[in-house]
Amino acid sequence: REATRPPLVTGTLYHWPRGNQAAAEPADLTALKRTEVSIGRGDQCDLVIPDPSLAGEHAILRAEKVVDQVQVLLVPVAEVRMGYRVIREAMPLRHGDTFTMGEREFQYLSDEGE
Secondary structure, X not given: OHHHOOOOOOOEEEEEEOOOHHHOEEEEHHHHOOOEEEEEOOOOOOEEOOOOOOOOOOEEEEEEEXXXXXXXXXXXXXXXXXXXXXXXXXXXXXXXXXXXXXXXXXXXXXXXXX
């Protein structure tokens, strides 16, 4: 029965106003117990960030099972950047990955720490 259940998004997502990492706020993704976590400023999002530079729904984090591991995918809805590169399709997040949406920066930390 466990094997048929879709995997859950796990980890912690830190976010802060661009250039001000001291103001970083953690979001416990594991506690949400969701297979997908929507991020944006809209009330319908699982992770609501009241920042006018974000779209109503800006991105989705989706858990996906690959062989015997669960990976978290970053799925852009509005513009998402990693460095200078615009992310146009779903990509796996690794522990420590950082990305930018609007005027906010984000860092993903996996529960496993690797």
